[in-house]
Amino acid sequence: MSAGSTKEKQISKAVIKRLPRYRRYLGELQKRGIEKISSKDLSELIGYTASQIRQDLNNFGGFGQQGYGYSVNYLYDEIGSILGLDKEYKIVIVGYGRLGQAMASYISNNESNFKIVGIFDVRQIIQDVEFKDAQVMTCANLAGFVKHENVDIAVITVPAEKAQIVADTVSEAGIKGVWNFTTVDLDLPEDVVVENVHISDSLHALAYYMHDEL
Amino acid sequence: MSAGSTKEKQISKAVIKRLPRYRRYLGELQKRGIEKISSKDLSELIGYTASQIRQDLNNFGGFGQQGYGYSVNYLYDEIGSILGLDKEYKIVIVGYGRLGQAMASYISNNESNFKIVGIFDVRQIIQDVEFKDAQVMTCANLAGFVKHENVDIAVITVPAEKAQIVADTVSEAGIKGVWNFTTVDLDLPEDVVVENVHISDSLHALAYYMHDEL
DNA sequence: TAGATTGTTAATCGATTAACAATC
């Protein structure tokens, strides 16, 4: 729709879903001090076919070398940059119950390019012993904060009933992405990117494969 | 492989992933007191094509009626039964940090057929004020408990480094399913069903679609 | 009966796999 994108052909969702996984395994190899890997060996490790790995990567360019394979460090970085993990993202947590706390802690300990700049909750002041960096603010300030601080991502960990209202608030305040942990699907303008972690759907899929095996 | 399954043809993962979503929307309609719905109307609501909805459902049988549509209540129940949500599942939570607490609370408040029968943590006794039902036990008892109580599902919410050990423990003790919230992929026997909630992969996919739009 | 909408087959589209020429 917009002319801003420089992408030539649309990459399918299936490919994008696999990229973080490639990167995760490459990170492991890196830690183990392994310097190069072939698509065949990577295939055995990750469980995708070698053909698919090469096909996936070649959507973004030729990162390997014939007769040699792929440099682990280089490929790790390249995938990171494809995913946009070399950029910085400002995050607010909305809903500071246990899930919100868990996510705040996960992000600040494991995702160095995602900075939690604010935490919001309806309950007046919940001060967290372990997570001291950001002060917990009341939701009344949310819109102003997002606008003023130019926040990129809102992590929504409020009860399902409040999810849409929160989504509307941050969206109107100019948020660019929403990480939705509630069980509802959010209705948002097209230019707001939404990533859903539908916990209930996941549990129900588990149930399917379990009772299937009984 | 085993002769136990009565399934005739294998249903694709893509279809199974959509079923919980159908059910979720049907639940909404139910609450609103709507009694019947056509695939066309459901299509507009959920965002899949009417054709796909009919195709998906007909993998499991004809739940509709020509000229009328689908009974909301009936279809809701049928999908629940396809997913195995009419069965009871015994659950243990392994790792009672904030994520474990969040999941325990989610399950006990929203998933009536999934019963939390035990909670485990390495830290000696973390007693939870809000969640009084189950006592928190030390991980040393985990294997025995799973075996003795015939636990169906282990929710793994321990730090990544401990994930595989926990998985091995519960697997050897006869667990049937694992709901994995850690960032690692677990290596388990084929007969143990694993459902992953890879939080980091989800965040990285979000980053891709966001930086793509900048 | 006429109208609506399913169940189901056929057509299309897209994604995965196989094959191999290019090349390090």
Add this chain to the structure above:
DNA sequence: TAGATTGTTAATCGATTAACAATC
């Protein structure tokens, strides 16, 4: 140079969509 392994095209497979006959 010979061997290995990529990048890429072609073949296959599977999933989605379209179409329509069946039927409520």
